[in-house]
Amino acid sequence: MDLNSTNASPVLTEPAPINKSRLGIHSSLLPFSQSGAPFSSGILIPRKKPGKLDDVRSNGWLDAMKSSSPPQKKLLKDFNVEVASDDSDVAYYSWMLKHPSALSSFQQIMNHARNKKIVMFLDYDGTLSPIVNDPDRAFMSDEMRSTVRNLANYIPTVIISGRSLDKVYELVGLTDLYYAGSHGMDIMFPVRDSAFAVPSNCIKSTDQLGKEANLFQPAREFLPMINEVFRILVEKTKDIKGAKVENHKFCASVHYRNVDEKNWPTIAQCVLDILKGYPLLQINHGRKVLEVRPVINWDKGKAVEFLLESLELNNREDVLPIYVGDDRTDEDAFKVFREGNRGYGILVSSIPKETKAKFSLKDPSEVQRFLKCLVRWKEKNELRKSINNRSLEFGDLFR
Numbered sequence: 001m002d003l004n005s006t007n008a009s010p011v012l013t014e015p016a017p018i019n020k021s022r023l024g025i026h027s028s029l030l031p032f033s034q035s036g037a038p039f040s041s042g043i044l045i046p047r048k049k050p051g052k053l054d055d056v057r058s059n060g061w062l063d064a065m066k067s068s069s070p071p072q073k074k075l076l077k078d079f080n081v082e083v084a085s086d087d088s089d090v091a092y093y094s095w096m097l098k099h100p101s102a103l104s105s106f107q108q109i110m111n112h113a114r115n116k117k118i119v120m121f122l123d124y125d126g127t128l129s130p131i132v133n134d135p136d137r138a139f140m141s142d143e144m145r146s147t148v149r150n151l152a153n154y155i156p157t158v159i160i161s162g163r164s165l166d167k168v169y170e171l172v173g174l175t176d177l178y179y180a181g182s183h184g185m186d187i188m189f190p191v192r193d194s195a196f197a198v199p200s201n202c203i204k205s206t207d208q209l210g211k212e213a214n215l216f217q218p219a220r221e222f223l224p225m226i227n228e229v230f231r232i233l234v235e236k237t238k239d240i241k242g243a244k245v246e247n248h249k250f251c252a253s254v255h256y257r258n259v260d261e262k263n264w265p266t267i268a269q270c271v272l273d274i275l276k277g278y279p280l281l282q283i284n285h286g287r288k289v290l291e292v293r294p295v296i297n298w299d300k301g302k303a304v305e306f307l308l309e310s311l312e313l314n315n316r317e318d319v320l321p322i323y324v325g326d327d328r329t330d331e332d333a334f335k336v337f338r339e340g341n342r343g344y345g346i347l348v349s350s351i352p353k354e355t356k357a358k359f360s361l362k363d364p365s366e367v368q369r370f371l372k373c374l375v376r377w378k379e380k381n382e383l384r385k386s387i388n389n390r391s392l393e394f395g396d397l398f399r
C-alpha cells in the first residue's frame with residue numbers, strides 16, 4: 001500500500017477540493033459518490049445507497065442480530081448440518097478440516113516462519129479476554145497479560161480493537177506493544193528516523209510513556225458527529241432495559257446482549273431511525289452489538305497494512321504477519337492475508353463460522369496456549385543462536 005499515492009491512500013496529501021470532501025477526507029476513503037444535498041452542519045453528504053430498506057425486519061438487521069453469537073443449534077442449522085444432540089462436535093470437527101487448529105498446526109506454521117520475522121496482531125474482546133455480559137468487565141487474565149508481555153519481548157505485537165485506543169490500552173496495560181483502537185481508525189505508531197514517509201495528516205502525540213509518537217486518525221473529522229450520535233443513542237435507548245451504549249471515539253457501540261430478545265426490533269429500529277439523519281454513518285454487526293461508524297473506506301485490514309507499512313515490514317518475503325481475532329470486523333484483516341497470499345489469519349471460535357482465516361483456535365485459553373508455544377519457540381531459537389555464536393567465538397580461540 002502506497003500511503004501517499006492519491007489512489008490507494010487513505011491520507012490527504014494536499015488540501016481536499018472543497019466540492020469533493022468538505023469533511024477533509026480523501027475521496028478514496030468514501031465508498032460511494034459524494035454528490036448530494038448539503039448536511040445541516042455544512043458537510044456535503046453522499047447520496048444514499050440505492051435500495052436501502054428503512055425497516056429493520058426488511059433490511060436484514062434482525063436476522064444479522066439473531067445470528068451474531070448464536071446458540072450452537074441455530075448456527076449449525078445455518079451450515080445445513082443435521083443437528084441431533086451431540087452432532088455439534090461432529091460439525092465443529094468437520095469445519096476444522098477446512099480451518100485446522102493453529103495449535104495442532106503449530107509446527108507447520110513455524111516451518112513457514114523459519115528465517116522470517118513474525119509480526120503478531122491480536123484482537124482484544126473474545127481473543128485475549130473472554131466474552132462476558134458486561135463490556136466494562138471484559139478483563140484479560142494476569143496469565144494472558146504476562147504471556148503477551150513475553151511475546152512482545154521477541155515479536156512486534158499489535159493490539160487492534162473496536163474499543164477506543166485509551167480503553168484498550170487501559171485493559172491490556174502493557175507498554176511495549178503497538179495499539180490501534182476504534183477498529184483501526186485510531187492508530188498510534190512510533191516516530192522513526194527512516195525511509196517511511198509519515199502520512200501528512202498524522203498528528204504528533206506522546207505514547208503512554210510520554211515518548212513521542214505518531215497518531216493516524218483517518219476519521220478525525222467525524223469526531224463531533226460521533227459524539228453527537230453517541231449522546232442521541234444514549235438518550236433514545238435509555239428506556240430499553242439492558243441496552244448499553246459505549247463511545248469508542250471514532251465509533252459508538254450499542255449493546256443488546258442484555259436486552260430481552262423481544263425488544264431487539266425496538267433497539268434496532270431506534271438505531272436505524274437515528275442513522276437516517278446521518279448518511280455519513282453506517283452500521284456494523286458485531287457480537288450482540290450494533291456498531292455505528294463512519295462510512296470511510298477503512299477497516300482492520302487497511303489498518304494492518306498501514307501498521308506493517310509504518311513498521312517497514314509490509315510486502316516483505318522475510319516477514320510473516322499473523323492475526324488472531326474472533327469477530328466479523330477481523331475478517332477484513334483475514335481477507336488481506338488470504339488475498340495477498342501472505343500471513344496467517346486465525347479465527348477464534350468454538351462453533352463453525354464462515355471465515356477467510358486459515359487456522360482456528362477454540363477460545364482465549366487456546367489463544368494463550370498458542371502464544372505460549374510461540375514464546376517457547378522464540379526462546380529456543382534465541383538460545384540456539386547464542387550457542388552457535390559462542391561456539392564460533394570458542395572456535396576462534398583455536399584459529
Ligand SMILES: O=P(O)(O)OC[C@H]1O[C@H](O[C@H]2O[C@H](CO)[C@@H](O)[C@H](O)[C@H]2O)[C@H](O)[C@@H](O)[C@@H]1O
Pocket residue numbers: 123124125126130131132133134135136138160161162163246248253255257286287288289291327329
Ligand atoms: O475488536 P474487539 O476488541 O473484539 O472489540 C469488539 C467489541 O468488543 C466489545 O464487545 C464484545 O465484548 C463484550 C465483552 O465481552 C460483550 O459484552 C459484547 O457483547 C461483545 O460485542 C466492546 O464492548 C465493543 O464496543 C467492541 O466493539
